[in-house]
Amino acid sequence: MNKLGIPKGMNDFSPNKMVKRDYIISIIKGIVAEFGYMPIETPAMEKMETLTGKYGDEGDRLIFKILNSGDFLAKSNFSARTKSNELSKQIVKKALRFDLTVPLARYVVQNQNEITFPFKRYQIQPVWRAERPQKGRFREFYQCDVDVIGTNSLLAEVELIQLVDKVFSSLKLPKITLNINNRKLLEGVVEWLGEKNKFNDIITAIDKLDKMSIEKVSEELKLKNISDEAISKINSITNLTNNDTLTTLRDILKDSEQGKIGLSEIEYIFNKVGKLNLNICFKPTLARGLDYYTGTIFEVVCNSLRIGSILGGGRYDNLAGIFGLKNVSGVGLSFGLDRIFLILEELGLFPENIESFTKLMFVNFGKEGLDKALKYASVLRDEGISTEVYPDNLKLKKQLNYANSKSIPFVALIGSDEITSDTITIKDMNSGKQNSYTLEELINLIK
Amino acid sequence: MNKLGIPKGMNDFSPNKMVKRDYIISIIKGIVAEFGYMPIETPAMEKMETLTGKYGDEGDRLIFKILNSGDFLAKSNFSARTKSNELSKQIVKKALRFDLTVPLARYVVQNQNEITFPFKRYQIQPVWRAERPQKGRFREFYQCDVDVIGTNSLLAEVELIQLVDKVFSSLKLPKITLNINNRKLLEGVVEWLGEKNKFNDIITAIDKLDKMSIEKVSEELKLKNISDEAISKINSITNLTNNDTLTTLRDILKDSEQGKIGLSEIEYIFNKVGKLNLNICFKPTLARGLDYYTGTIFEVVCNSLRIGSILGGGRYDNLAGIFGLKNVSGVGLSFGLDRIFLILEELGLFPENIESFTKLMFVNFGKEGLDKALKYASVLRDEGISTEVYPDNLKLKKQLNYANSKSIPFVALIGSDEITSDTITIKDMNSGKQNSYTLEELINLIK
Numbered sequence: 036m037n038k039l040g041i042p043k044g045m046n047d048f049s050p051n052k053m054v055k056r057d058y059i060i061s062i063i064k065g066i067v068a069e070f071g072y073m074p075i076e077t078p079a080m081e082k083m084e085t086l087t088g089k090y091g092d093e094g095d096r097l098i099f100k101i102l103n104s105g106d107f108l109a110k111s112n113f114s115a116r117t118k119s120n121e122l123s124k125q126i127v128k129k130a131l132r133f134d135l136t137v138p139l140a141r142y143v144v145q146n147q148n149e150i151t152f153p154f155k156r157y158q159i160q161p162v163w164r165a166e167r168p169q170k171g172r173f174r175e176f177y178q179c180d181v182d183v184i185g186t187n188s189l190l191a192e193v194e195l196i197q198l199v200d201k202v203f204s205s206l207k208l209p210k211i212t213l214n215i216n217n218r219k220l221l222e223g224v225v226e227w228l229g230e231k232n233k234f235n236d237i238i239t240a241i242d243k244l245d246k247m248s249i250e251k252v253s254e255e256l257k258l259k260n261i262s263d264e265a266i267s268k269i270n271s272i273t274n275l276t277n278n279d280t281l282t283t284l285r286d287i288l289k290d291s292e293q294g295k296i297g298l299s300e301i302e303y304i305f306n307k308v309g310k311l312n313l314n315i316c317f318k319p320t321l322a323r324g325l326d327y328y329t330g331t332i333f334e335v336v337c338n339s340l341r342i343g344s345i346l347g348g349g350r351y352d353n354l355a356g357i358f359g360l361k362n363v364s365g366v367g368l369s370f371g372l373d374r375i376f377l378i379l380e381e382l383g384l385f386p387e388n389i390e391s392f393t394k395l396m397f398v399n400f401g402k403e404g405l406d407k408a409l410k411y412a413s414v415l416r417d418e419g420i421s422t423e424v425y426p427d428n429l430k431l432k433k434q435l436n437y438a439n440s441k442s443i444p445f446v447a448l449i450g451s452d453e454i455t456s457d458t459i460t461i462k463d464m465n466s467g468k469q470n471s472y473t474l475e476e477l478i479n480l481i482k
Numbered sequence: 483m484n485k486l487g488i489p490k491g492m493n494d495f496s497p498n499k500m501v502k503r504d505y506i507i508s509i510i511k512g513i514v515a516e517f518g519y520m521p522i523e524t525p526a527m528e529k530m531e532t533l534t535g536k537y538g539d540e541g542d543r544l545i546f547k548i549l550n551s552g553d554f555l556a557k558s559n560f561s562a563r564t565k566s567n568e569l570s571k572q573i574v575k576k577a578l579r580f581d582l583t584v585p586l587a588r589y590v591v592q593n594q595n596e597i598t599f600p601f602k603r604y605q606i607q608p609v610w611r612a613e614r615p616q617k618g619r620f621r622e623f624y625q626c627d628v629d630v631i632g633t634n635s636l637l638a639e640v641e642l643i644q645l646v647d648k649v650f651s652s653l654k655l656p657k658i659t660l661n662i663n664n665r666k667l668l669e670g671v672v673e674w675l676g677e678k679n680k681f682n683d684i685i686t687a688i689d690k691l692d693k694m695s696i697e698k699v700s701e702e703l704k705l706k707n708i709s710d711e712a713i714s715k716i717n718s719i720t721n722l723t724n725n726d727t728l729t730t731l732r733d734i735l736k737d738s739e740q741g742k743i744g745l746s747e748i749e750y751i752f753n754k755v756g757k758l759n760l761n762i763c764f765k766p767t768l769a770r771g772l773d774y775y776t777g778t779i780f781e782v783v784c785n786s787l788r789i790g791s792i793l794g795g796g797r798y799d800n801l802a803g804i805f806g807l808k809n810v811s812g813v814g815l816s817f818g819l820d821r822i823f824l825i826l827e828e829l830g831l832f833p834e835n836i837e838s839f840t841k842l843m844f845v846n847f848g849k850e851g852l853d854k855a856l857k858y859a860s861v862l863r864d865e866g867i868s869t870e871v872y873p874d875n876l877k878l879k880k881q882l883n884y885a886n887s888k889s890i891p892f893v894a895l896i897g898s899d900e901i902t903s904d905t906i907t908i909k910d911m912n913s914g915k916q917n918s919y920t921l922e923e924l925i926n927l928i929k
Binding site (some may be wrong): 072123 | 736
């Protein structure tokens with residue numbers, strides 16, 4: 036047999052990792068529910084035609100394809116010269132989802148007659164990408180998406196920002212910033228640069244300002260034949276502070292209809308979000324790639340760690356359009372669960388004792404003590420106290436080692452003395468001290 | 483474009499289904515945690531060699547295979563006469579998990595040096611099987627497994643039965659029975675029948691007693707050349723009641739060492755489980771297929787609905803052995819989530835209002851009322867009350883329709899009167915009545 040293992044780029048989640056990820060997810064779930072978002076799940080597999088062509092050529096190559104079942108070659112037509120991509124069309128009908136966005140669009144269009152719009156949904160499921168694995172990038176990872184579909188109202192953006200603020204406050208993440216911009220405003224800016232036809236080149240370049248110096252970005256712009264004047268204009272707006280930005284932009288965009296709409300959308304959102312715990316920052320160079328965004332764009336970064344954005348989102352007017360449902364605008368966001376996990380781990384922000392699953396373990400001495408332990412364990416569990424009875428009558432040391440390695444804080448011993456006096460001796464595994472209690476006292480002690 | 487849809491045998495989970503499934507899962511999670519079980523997750527994909535040969539030939543055919551990425555034919559050697567199964571070995575290295583049991587065995591063997599035994603884990607994840615879809619049988623479905631690995635102690639069985647009892651009590655499932663038997667006892671019974679060499683034929687036949695009459699089963703046994711004497715003996719033990727069973731079996735098994743061990747294991751468990759809410763029934767004909775079980779076998783059936791078992795489980799001495807780790811016994815069970823869902827639905831046992839996600843919706847009249855609504859909504863959410871502000875300033879009727887179709891029980895209106903008096907008018911969507919409240923009164927009303 037080969038060495039045991041799992042496919043590369045994938046992970047087992049051990050209990051210690053699970054409990055931490057569940058902590059993050061349960062906070063998100065609690066808060067999105069407060070805002071009236073409802074959960075959905077879609078199947079791991081979608082039809083090939085649902086996924087193909089939605090992620091660009093590079094994306095298409097990274098989709099994991101499911102081989103047809105049974106005698107998949109029976110109806111195929113191939114020879115020794117058949118190419119992989121030709122054969123794959125004949126022997127593959129399904130593939131694993133690549134993100135949660137395309138499945139959402141498919142779901143909304145397919146169920147448009149049953150759905151009440153605006154449709155507020157969240158979805159937390161794994162996605163699969165055949166990317167080259169590297170640090171922090173896996174071939175299977177959870178996405179956590181929150182979207183509202185079927186309203187043009189900017190209140191949807193306002194609500195999502197309030198929601199994001201509440202999630203990160205609840206996770207106690209310090210020093211985070213929500214950067215916000217607007218795709219229409221970006222169009223206005225590019226008009227002002229006098230380079231309307233080079234929108235994509237400019238956006239692609241300035242999107243790198245987080246990872247590259249302005250000098251490097253300027254070089255890249257030059258290579259794309261952007262004028263020196265435009266480059267110097269870009270330079271002038273990269274360092275605006277929150278207060279300057281609006282004033283400067285109002286001047287810059289005074290001749291661009293699109294730009295003015297984008298700016299007024301930003302202003303509306305700033306005006307309505309109210310007091311937030313996080314820092315909200317208008318960043319007119321924020322682009323977030325050449326995605327399907329058409330209006331508001333936002334992201335959250337953690338200032339204390341250089342780890343990239345931990346959340347991204349924006350408004351898309353045409354997403355459902357890819358499946359034929361026109362004029363349904365939506366806005367949504369995606370939490371970067373893996374990065375949030377890394378930050379909480381790095382900064383020690385997971386709750387204390389999160390890895391202690393069991394609160395109390397009864398040592399197994401066999402005989403009558405065992406029957407009492409079983410009885411008490413039931414009572415303690417009914418009180419919500421996680422309790423184990425060690426299953427084997429082994430040496431005490433071995434049983435205590437088990438309790439230690441599971442970080443069980445209290446160990447209970449019932450010997451002949453305890454049976455006579457109807458008490459339980461408790462060993463505090465942190466201090467090493469022992470004391471005797473009645474069952475009732477024990478419940479109070481642990482609670 | 484083809485008709486929009488998902489691959490056959492798979493399902494979207496709409497919010498109404500999600501909230502019900504989450505209800506079941508959250509009860510199970512809460513209770514397994516009380517017993518000290520810890521969550522793990524394994525990747526959707528396993529290496530082919532991990533899965534192949536573990537589920538029989540039929541099972542192997544039902545595994546969903548992942549086509550290798552990129553130019554998968556580049557290193558393959560094929561002609562127009564290559565058969566599907568030959569080619570598949572060249573172009574497939576990974577497949578989707580078929581159950582959670584084999585991944586658990588793989589996980590335990592792979593991580594044996596990090597795991598503290600006995601290892602108590604639960605795992606709730608989807609599995610995929612390319613079966614012919616039919617009512618209640620899907621190609622993607624969740625399994626929910628609870629296992630303890632690395633102890634021979636029957637206390638593990640005792641604990642699992644108590645856990646099962648608590649889960650089904652919490653779900654308020656009426657009239658359920660836990661049937662229990664033991665594989666060693668079955669071996670003893672087959673010895674007594676004088677048909678030791680036909681163990682598999684006999685087990686396969688009597689396993690059908692739930693779905694077939696004893697006459698049909700007897701016919702099948704006859705076809706397999708089981709003696710008339712053995713068949714009449716089988717008939718004699720199918721209708722024992724709980725009290726008779728032990729006495730009769732003690733007599734039947736007095737000459738079988740294996741049988742006596744099996745019987746004493748059953749007696750130990752009956753003796754230790756204590757008072758249960760569910761009915762526990764010793765059923766000496768229970769076999770649960772030709773699975774990997776080696777000791778205790780059990781299942782739960784719901785007496786009020788003929789839907790098959792809603793839980794199955796048992797002890798397996800050799801599971802980790804398939805990956806080379808010997809002498810590690812375990813016992814586990816699997817909740818039949820889909821069937822439990824169907825029963826709760828059928829019997830109306832889901833909590834009332836489970837489909838009401840949002841408790842209160844503010845109507846959007848625009849202007850100042852809106853700013854107040856946004857402010858109040860934040861306060862209400864901080865009180866744990868799920869609150870929405872309707873995003874668009876549409877006709878009241880349209881907004882109320884939204885609240886209705888989302889089963890939102892309270893709708894809040896803030897017009898000029900309410901702004902002046904600093905109150906909120908609440909429409910009770912069930913009674914249709916309207917009343918005015920201060921924010922504080924409103925919080926108390928809804929809580």
